[in-house]
Amino acid sequence: EADIYQTPRYLVIGTGKKITLECSQTMGHDKMYWYQQDPGMELHLIHYSYGVNSTEKGDLSSESTVSRIRTEHFPLTLESARPSHTSQYLCASSGAGRAEAFFGQGTRLTVV
Amino acid sequence: LAKTTQPISMDSYEGQEVNITCSHNNIATNDYITWYQQFPSQGPRFIIQGYKTKVTNEVASLFIPADRKSSTLSLPRVSLSDTAVYYCLVGDRKAAGNKLTFGGGTRVLVKP
Numbered sequence: 001e002a003d004i005y006q007t008p009r010y011l012v013i014g015t016g017k018k019i020t021l022e023c024s025q026t027m028g029h030d031k032m033y034w035y036q037q038d039p040g041m042e043l044h045l046i047h048y049s050y051g052v053n054s055t056e057k058g059d060l061s062s063e064s065t066v067s068r069i070r071t072e073h074f075p076l077t078l079e080s081a082r083p084s085h086t087s088q089y090l091c092a093s094s095g096a097g098r099a100e101a102f103f104g105q106g107t108r109l110t111v112v
Numbered sequence: 113l114a115k116t117t118q119p120i121s122m123d124s125y126e127g128q129e130v131n132i133t134c135s136h137n138n139i140a141t142n143d144y145i146t147w148y149q150q151f152p153s154q155g156p157r158f159i160i161q162g163y164k165t166k167v168t169n170e171v172a173s174l175f176i177p178a179d180r181k182s183s184t185l186s187l188p189r190v191s192l193s194d195t196a197v198y199y200c201l202v203g204d205r206k207a208a209g210n211k212l213t214f215g216g217g218t219r220v221l222v223k224p
Contacts, residue, residue, distance in 0.1 A: 033212055043156070043199075043214040059213055090155045092212070099146065101212055103155025 003027050006091050006104035013081055013111055021076045021107045023091030032074040033101070034058070034066060035090040043090065049074060081111040116200045121219040130187040132218045134200030137181050145176060145183045148199045150217070156199060160185070187220075195222045 004025040013019055023032070034047040035058075045058030049068040063085070064078050074093075078085055088108045094101040117135040124130045136145065144163050148156035160167055162174040162183070173186040187194055197217040 035214075042216050043150075045211060045213055048211060058211070088153070092155065094212070099144070099161045100158030101156075103157070106153070106155055108153075 004091065004093055004102050004104045006089075006107050008107060009105060010108050011110070013109070015080075015082055015111055017081050017111075019078050019081055019109070021089050021091075021109070023074045023076070023104060024072050025074075025093040025102070026072060027093060027095060027102070028071065029093035029095040029102075030071065031094045031101075032068065033092040033094075034064075034074070034076050035092065036060060036062065037088045037090060037106075039088070047076065081109075083111045085109060086111050116202055116215050118198075118200050118215065118218045120216065121221070123221050123223060124190055125223050126191055127189050130190050130194070130220060130222075132185045132187075132198055132200075132220070133182055134185070135182045136200070136202045139180050139202050142204070143202050144204070145174065145180075146201045146203070147172070147174065147185050148201065148214070150197045150199065152196075156214070159198075190220075190222045192222050192224065194220065196220060 007022045030051040032049045035043045036046050037043045044060035046060050046062040047066040049055050055066050064076050066076050088106050090106045091104040092101045146161040147159045149159050150156040160172050160174045162176050164176050167174045175184045197219050199214050199217040
């Protein structure tokens with residue numbers, strides 16, 4: 001069982017609000033990722049991090065930002081939520097020497 | 113990263129063997145082939161990884177021909193619970209070495 005947690009699982013929020021999606025892992029993994037996925041559609045990598053103080057943009061442009069101040073924590077922030085941000089956001093991590101990445105349960109965000 | 117091509121969808125029946133082929137013509141010498149499974153509303157889960165010939169675990173088998181330009185994921189005797197999207201990824205053996213980019217995947221529907 002993977003020790004990677006995302007909160008909240010579901011979030012409905014009004015347009016213009018600032019939100020932070022939390023992602024934590026207790027496996028000591030250096031690499032962490034954020035993906036965005038609409039129902040029935042592809043997983044799009046939006047951010048990743050190689051370790052503390054490292055963040056990179058992924059393949060899909062996103063208005064969100066991320067930070068990596070601690071190894072175990074990789075929060076994603078939207079300064080001003082819009083209906084176009086409605087989607088599922090998935091966090092993942094992978095460790096040195098491991099073949100697989102582990103995914104959290106996801107946060108389903110709805111902006112009204 | 114080597115580009116991968118998979119069928120968009122496949123239908124099968126309970127008890128049958130399902131084979132999903134992934135094409136990766138530009139695979140590099142050091143690249144490995146990794147498969148993930150994703151159920152609706154969940155994050156992907158690692159299934160299997162291989163470099164050449166055949167790899168088998170408790171869930172699936174992975175067949176890789178000598179030229180490594182394609183690979184086939186084999187799911188023996190599928191059940192309804194195997195209905196999911198299956199992703200083929202090609203890259204560094206260790207997930208931490210990759211950007212971990214997912215393509216469209218193959219949507220497998222297992223019917224009673």
